[in-house]
Amino acid sequence: MENFFSSYYQLVTRIDQLTEKLFKLHKNHIQCKKGCDLCCMDYRIFPVEYYAIREQLRMQNRPETRPQETDEDCVFLKDHGCAIYENRPIICRTHGLPLLYMNDESWELSTCELNFTNFNDDDFSDENTYPQDKFNSELFQLNKRFIATFKEKKFSEFDLIPIKELASEI
Numbered sequence: 239m240e241n242f243f244s245s246y247y248q249l250v251t252r253i254d255q256l257t258e259k260l261f262k263l264h265k266n267h268i269q270c271k272k273g274c275d276l277c278c279m280d281y282r283i284f285p286v287e288y289y290a291i292r293e294q295l296r297m298q299n300r301p302e303t304r305p306q307e308t309d310e311d312c313v314f315l316k317d318h319g320c321a322i323y324e325n326r327p328i329i330c331r332t333h334g335l336p337l338l339y340m341n342d343e344s345w346e347l348s349t350c351e352l353n354f355t356n357f358n359d360d361d362f363s364d365e366n367t368y369p370q371d372k373f374n375s376e377l378f379q380l381n382k383r384f385i386a387t388f389k390e391k392k393f394s395e396f397d398l399i400p401i402k403e404l405a406s407e408i
């Protein structure tokens with residue numbers, strides 16, 4: 239049987255390699271730094287990612303969490319830092335980069351409002367942007383195979399789980 243968590247972490251490794259390259263490439267445009275939590279929120283993630291992270295966190299000391307003040311807050315954001323940084327979800331690994339994705343049959347680019355304050359659309363291509371659809375599609379397919387292993391149809395293909403639920407399961 240496929241080792242889904244290992245496949246997930248292989249995907250994470252490839253994403254980390256690419257994001258590291260992109261952060262270096264765009265270093266003059268990127269304001270991201272330790273202590274900035276503008277992108278942090280209670281994201282919802284696919285079950286395969288949720289269970290893979292849960293497994294990793296269960297092997298470590300329990301991270302500090304904080305009570306949610308609003309439904310949007312991430313419970314792992316502690317003193318403006320991520321308490322599960324090494325195991326944070328994929329979406330958190332791409333914060334701040336220029337993200338290229340398809341929207342209603344046209345390409346769109348998303349960037350943090352603090353970064354890339356001075357650029358032309360022509361500055362970006364598939365060579366220097368993060369291909370969000372490509373990796374999301376890989377994650378979607380991996381998740382599809384993963385949820386098919388649950389005996390009773392516990393999850394549908396589009397079910398997502400809020401990160402905050404991890405706090406009560408680790």
Ligand code: SF4
Binds near residue numbers: 279312321323
């Ligand atoms: S998991 Fe970490 S990086 Fe992701 S939203 Fe929460 S605090 Fe921020």
